[in-house]
Amino acid sequence: MNERILIIEDEVGLSKMLKRLLDKEGFQEIYQAESGAEAWKKVQEQRMDLILLDVMLPDTNGFDLCQRIRELSDVPIIFLTASTTDMDKLTGFSMGGDDYITKPFNPLEVAARIKAILHRQRKAMPEIAQVFRTERFVLHYDQARLIVEGKEVNCPAKEFQLLKFMCQHPNQVFSVDHLYEKVWGDYSIVGKENTVMVHISRLRQKIEKDPKHPKYLRNVRGLGYMLNNENQRCPQ
Structure with a gap:
């Protein structure tokens, strides 16, 4: 099972x-954190498929952390x-x-509930391609995995979200404002450029053969950036 689980x-x-x-139970990618700060860092760096979250943590409570993750x-x-109270x-x-x-x-109940939630997620997933392929790299949307020339490359959350958005709209030029709004959720922030x-x-360092002369992530002078891939169209 390739799902990423954070404890x-x-x-x-x-x-x-x-x-x-x-x-x-066959889960291959299991991450652990002992505090809210450590967990928050992991969530930002790596996309998770399911989180087991203790309510009482040394530096925060799980309810507050859940809100941040959401x-x-x-x-x-x-x-x-x-706690067994209905209010909690x-x-x-x-x-x-x-x-x-x-x-x-x-413990077996925990495993059963995890499997049930992940099973529902898989069934609810749209019946569209979940992979974007080029001659050099492959991006797995559902697993948040970037494979470059056959090797998996670490791709932090914001980098993944940016690359995913551009792969979903290949050969289209997007301004910095548009990209920032779609990936970071705002376009009025100073320093977004x-x-x-x-x-x-x-991302160029990861997916380009020659980052100084990019083939995929192109800069269109005065307009913004585009993901150049004439032979591939990604589902919208």
Whole structure:
């Protein structure tokens, strides 16, 4: 199973147990974080497919962290908590949680709920191509994976979102304002030109054979950027 699962839990023993469980269930990409700050960094750097989130963390509470994550992603979130009150459960759902498991729990129940949520996600996925291919690189939309000449390359969240947007609209020119609004959610921020330029430069280092003379991520002078790929059209 290629889904990426993030365990946010400050109890090291419990976190290790959950990781062993998911390993046995066939999940290959499992990430761990012991604090809200560490978790937030991982979420920004890597797109996750599901998150197990402890409500009580040393530097924040899971409800607040869930709200922050929801501003960035709609990844399914399962709360883990020792509280059994209805109010806490309602709070979790209102903050954007998808499920709620109380401690102590049956590990097999956790695995079953994870599989159920991921199964629903797969069924709900539109029946369109989830892969963009070029002669040099392949971008897997559903798995947030970038493969360059057969090797997987790390692609942080904003770089992935920027490349995905441009791959979904090949051979179209987009202004810096438009790209910033689509990827970062605003177009009025000071310094957006530099932000977009830096992310384009980082992507060129990853996907271009010669970043100084790019074949794919082209700069159209005075207009903006485009993803040049005349032989490929991506689903809108």
